[in-house]
Amino acid sequence: MIEGGGLDGLRTQVRSVTGDIIHLVKKRMDIAQKIGDIKNRFNIQIEDEAVEQEIQNHAQELGRQIGLDRNFIGRLLNLLLTESVRIQKDQTSKQPDQLNHMTMFMRAKNLESAGKKIIHLEVGEPDYLPPRSVKDALVKAYERGQVRYTEPRGISSLRTEISKQFPGVEKDQVIVTPGARFAVFSAIVAAVSIGEEVLILEPAWPAYKECVEFIGAKTKVINTSLEQGWDPEFDQIKKLISKNTRMLILNYPNNPTGKIITQDILQKILGLAQENGIFVLSDEVYAGYAYSRFKSILDYGYDKSIMVSSFSKSYAMTGFRIGYAIGSKNIINKMTQIQAVAITSVAEPIQYAALSALRNKPTNNAQRIRKRLEFMNKRLKEMPLEFRPPDGGMYFFVRFNGDTKNTLDIVEDLLQKGVAVAPGIGFGKCYGNFLRISACQPIGILERGLDIIESVIRSR
Amino acid sequence: MIEGGGLDGLRTQVRSVTGDIIHLVKKRMDIAQKIGDIKNRFNIQIEDEAVEQEIQNHAQELGRQIGLDRNFIGRLLNLLLTESVRIQKDQTSKQPDQLNHMTMFMRAKNLESAGKKIIHLEVGEPDYLPPRSVKDALVKAYERGQVRYTEPRGISSLRTEISKQFPGVEKDQVIVTPGARFAVFSAIVAAVSIGEEVLILEPAWPAYKECVEFIGAKTKVINTSLEQGWDPEFDQIKKLISKNTRMLILNYPNNPTGKIITQDILQKILGLAQENGIFVLSDEVYAGYAYSRFKSILDYGYDKSIMVSSFSKSYAMTGFRIGYAIGSKNIINKMTQIQAVAITSVAEPIQYAALSALRNKPTNNAQRIRKRLEFMNKRLKEMPLEFRPPDGGMYFFVRFNGDTKNTLDIVEDLLQKGVAVAPGIGFGKCYGNFLRISACQPIGILERGLDIIESVIRSR
Numbered sequence: 069m070i071e072g073g074g075l076d077g078l079r080t081q082v083r084s085v086t087g088d089i090i091h092l093v094k095k096r097m098d099i100a101q102k103i104g105d106i107k108n109r110f111n112i113q114i115e116d117e118a119v120e121q122e123i124q125n126h127a128q129e130l131g132r133q134i135g136l137d138r139n140f141i142g143r144l145l146n147l148l149l150t151e152s153v154r155i156q157k158d159q160t161s162k163q164p165d166q167l168n169h170m171t172m173f174m175r176a177k178n179l180e181s182a183g184k185k186i187i188h189l190e191v192g193e194p195d196y197l198p199p200r201s202v203k204d205a206l207v208k209a210y211e212r213g214q215v216r217y218t219e220p221r222g223i224s225s226l227r228t229e230i231s232k233q234f235p236g237v238e239k240d241q242v243i244v245t246p247g248a249r250f251a252v253f254s255a256i257v258a259a260v261s262i263g264e265e266v267l268i269l270e271p272a273w274p275a276y277k278e279c280v281e282f283i284g285a286k287t288k289v290i291n292t293s294l295e296q297g298w299d300p301e302f303d304q305i306k307k308l309i310s311k312n313t314r315m316l317i318l319n320y321p322n323n324p325t326g327k328i329i330t331q332d333i334l335q336k337i338l339g340l341a342q343e344n345g346i347f348v349l350s351d352e353v354y355a356g357y358a359y360s361r362f363k364s365i366l367d368y369g370y371d372k373s374i375m376v377s378s379f380s381k382s383y384a385m386t387g388f389r390i391g392y393a394i395g396s397k398n399i400i401n402k403m404t405q406i407q408a409v410a411i412t413s414v415a416e417p418i419q420y421a422a423l424s425a426l427r428n429k430p431t432n433n434a435q436r437i438r439k440r441l442e443f444m445n446k447r448l449k450e451m452p453l454e455f456r457p458p459d460g461g462m463y464f465f466v467r468f469n470g471d472t473k474n475t476l477d478i479v480e481d482l483l484q485k486g487v488a489v490a491p492g493i494g495f496g497k498c499y500g501n502f503l504r505i506s507a508c509q510p511i512g513i514l515e516r517g518l519d520i521i522e523s524v525i526r527s528r
Numbered sequence: 529m530i531e532g533g534g535l536d537g538l539r540t541q542v543r544s545v546t547g548d549i550i551h552l553v554k555k556r557m558d559i560a561q562k563i564g565d566i567k568n569r570f571n572i573q574i575e576d577e578a579v580e581q582e583i584q585n586h587a588q589e590l591g592r593q594i595g596l597d598r599n600f601i602g603r604l605l606n607l608l609l610t611e612s613v614r615i616q617k618d619q620t621s622k623q624p625d626q627l628n629h630m631t632m633f634m635r636a637k638n639l640e641s642a643g644k645k646i647i648h649l650e651v652g653e654p655d656y657l658p659p660r661s662v663k664d665a666l667v668k669a670y671e672r673g674q675v676r677y678t679e680p681r682g683i684s685s686l687r688t689e690i691s692k693q694f695p696g697v698e699k700d701q702v703i704v705t706p707g708a709r710f711a712v713f714s715a716i717v718a719a720v721s722i723g724e725e726v727l728i729l730e731p732a733w734p735a736y737k738e739c740v741e742f743i744g745a746k747t748k749v750i751n752t753s754l755e756q757g758w759d760p761e762f763d764q765i766k767k768l769i770s771k772n773t774r775m776l777i778l779n780y781p782n783n784p785t786g787k788i789i790t791q792d793i794l795q796k797i798l799g800l801a802q803e804n805g806i807f808v809l810s811d812e813v814y815a816g817y818a819y820s821r822f823k824s825i826l827d828y829g830y831d832k833s834i835m836v837s838s839f840s841k842s843y844a845m846t847g848f849r850i851g852y853a854i855g856s857k858n859i860i861n862k863m864t865q866i867q868a869v870a871i872t873s874v875a876e877p878i879q880y881a882a883l884s885a886l887r888n889k890p891t892n893n894a895q896r897i898r899k900r901l902e903f904m905n906k907r908l909k910e911m912p913l914e915f916r917p918p919d920g921g922m923y924f925f926v927r928f929n930g931d932t933k934n935t936l937d938i939v940e941d942l943l944q945k946g947v948a949v950a951p952g953i954g955f956g957k958c959y960g961n962f963l964r965i966s967a968c969q970p971i972g973i974l975e976r977g978l979d980i981i982e983s984v985i986r987s988r
Contacts, residue, residue, distance in 0.1 A: 074566050103535060197675070198670075387674065410870065
């Protein structure tokens with residue numbers, strides 16, 4: 069039994085080396101814990117991008133010398149670093165549940181069930197209805213028996229209609245998903261593996277980070293600032309790209325800032341993505357609410373771009389949970405496999421409702437929101453707040469002269485006085501003294517809400 | 529600079545330990561390569577479940593002893609094992625796409641678009657409509673503006689109505705999901721980590737395996753057989769339970785066999801689960817089509833049970849993509865978090881449609897399917913096939929006297945002659961000479977389909 073004997077001996081060695089690795093990993097975690105102690109004592113931030121990058125580089129260099137695959141080394145290191153950070157954070161800073169627009173929404177709903185009246189300025193949920201044709205489409209779907217399983221990627225007629233909105237796109241480059249959220253989720257699952265990295269520009273919709281963390285990958289954050297007009301710094305993006313970077317997420321018109329970046333900057337970013345072979349996921353759910361020049365990423369012809377959009381905002385169909393993604397056939401096929409595993413397909417009547425919405429486009433939604441934003445702009449300017457008027461979207465992102473705690477107190481105070489707003493901390497940890505105020509209420513109600521906001525701010 | 533000095537020293541240690549880890553990992557990969565060489569020389573399969581499992585168990589045990597997180601250890605080992613297998617495999621062995629009921633459905637749909645008439649006996653999709661009240665509910669939802677984000681776990685009225693169907697269940701033990709599929713998916717994601725194990729009784733709906741593999745966990749399969757009347761062997765389940773086992777999946781009335789196990793056997797299995805602290809996920813989507821005594825797992829009072837059901841079969845609402853799960857508040861909360869990340873919630877109008885279906889229960893669906901099954905039973909008995917008449921569900925699972933290749937030829941032949949059936953291989957690799965035939969057609973059409981099936985079988 070030559071093979072058996074040889075194998076058994078080698079397997080014993082594997083077991084023993086695996087044990088040694090685990091002991092060393094434990095040793096590494098213990099040192100990480102000590103570092104965490106010191107950082108906590110001296111109030112130093114736990115994550116340190118520069119140190120992590122140096123460890124990555126050092127490990128990659130060593131891996132290259134001894135002949136280990138660079139992707140594998142990258143994943144291994146990210147796994148170790150993520151766990152180190154988790155351990156360092158664990159001991160002291162038991163953080164309360166992250167406050168964001170959704171937690172505020174749930175709290176506001178609870179207060180409402182208890183009888184309190186709330187003005188909802190915390191979520192981006194249009195207060196107007198979807199097109200009337202949507203109602204008829206639901207009825208027809210029932211009557212025609214269109215209440216069955218569909219192709220996982222969506223019915224052909226809807227994908228065709230969506231593809232027609234974007235020159236050069238074929239229907240097999242389209243997947244219909246339960247909301248833009250699942251489009252983002254499945255794109256990240258399809259393109260990114262455990263231990264790999266995704267670049268996110270903050271402030272940002274928290275869903276990106278949630279989806280990346282869901283699969284055990286790592287986010288690297290590029291902060292943009294009000295001072296720089298919410299423009300991303302090209303060099304900062306460049307510096308954060310490593311061999312493990314798989315995706316960069318863009319979102320213009322931006323939630324929460326309303327920013328639209330120039331075509332020049334986007335072109336430069338896409339060049340960088342191409343050089344490094346990374347996916348660019350462009351969340352364009354607010355494209356229907358652009359008030360300055362906006363061009364979809366699909367017009368730039370980068371083959372690793374994934375455009376995500378939705379019927380939620382443009383067609384006021386948030387509660388229909390239907391969105392879509394457009395990309396290369398290859399990535400869309402992978403996303404389709406993930407959708408088939410998790411949900412089979414979007415409900416067939418909902419797909420027909422979306423089709424009718426596309427064929428009966430509402431013409432006044434963008435104009436309606438724009439008027440409200442203009443009204444809000446005037447009112448907010450009268451308050452001790454700093455902000456940049458939005459180029460698009462449905463929000464103002466405004467800064468107080470104060471700190472996170474101060475701002476959270478204001479958010480709490482506002483809620484007790486009947487106005488729900490979204491705390492800035494939900495969009496990134498550098499934005500603790502910001503608030504996001506949504507334009508999804510009629511002007512009369514917005515006015516009352518802003519009056520209350522002003523009185524609360526001025527009383528501090 | 530005490531803190532700086534302390535930190536610098538510790539960081540030097542981190543770097544050095546990281547280097548040691550990488551050297552050991554390289555050593556491990558070198559041994560893996562030697563094992564691969566031997567396996568290739570003696571033509572032994574590269575993946576070895578038993579060996580991998582033993583390494584995982586060993587590592588988890590060590591991790592527990594020295595205090596490392598079990599999810600982290602699972603991920604680390606998974607990374608090491610995947611890389612070992614990659615190194616051992618010289619060239620990739622491309623497998624053909626797995627054939628199952630869904631791939632047959634897609635092929636049948638494609639033939640239909642090309643003008644061919646197909647009798648669909650491959651999917652469990654009722655040919656009758658949902659209750660009429662569903663149509664009115666969709667219209668009302670639109671008119672009342674119930675087209676908005678809801679609580680991620682579903683609207684309160686629907687959860688209350690569902691909870692009322694099961695004595696002792698509270699509404700906060702219920703989550704409404706986009707189909708039973710997402711209920712299964714989120715339950716597995718919530719309860720099982722990378723590298724852990726899920727026990728599945730085959731033949732089985734392929735979704736279970738797909739969801740388990742999606743998160744990088746492992747399935748262990750217990751085969752049941754026609755000879756033993758599709759009863760699971762208790763000792764076989766017991767033998768497969770390890771320290772890494774997190775969940776056992778049951779499905780009665782069973783798809784594809786129609787089996788319902790006795791309450792005694794189920795009680796014994798639950799005892800085993802309790803001893804080992806493992807979750808029991810009970811997929812009861814066919815509970816509305818039980819023709820012998822059936823009791824939900826919820827009646828057994830095991831706190832780690834997760835019951836999954838759906839509106840697809842009982843209410844003929846496949847294309848509405850709505851189902852639910854019931855379990856402890858703890859597991860339902862975790863599933864809710866996953867649902868919030870991936871899709872936010874089920875579409876609000878769809879939730880109201882399901883609520884109206886529950887309040888206007890159809891009374892004749894089970895009777896209708898039962899009559900069809902009786903008809904099919906008579907016809908199938910006249911053919912050279914072996915099977916056990918179903919206790920419930922909507923299928924026959926029949927065996928030929930032949931092998932997998934032979935059976936797939938028959939499936940192909942049938943499709944060309946206008947009848948789509950589901951190949952047994954899609955329900956487990958031991959069932960290659962079985963076919964699943966669905967009762968979701970009126971008797972006239974079933975008759976024609978069965979005539980074609982008989983002629984094709986007899987011609988071989």
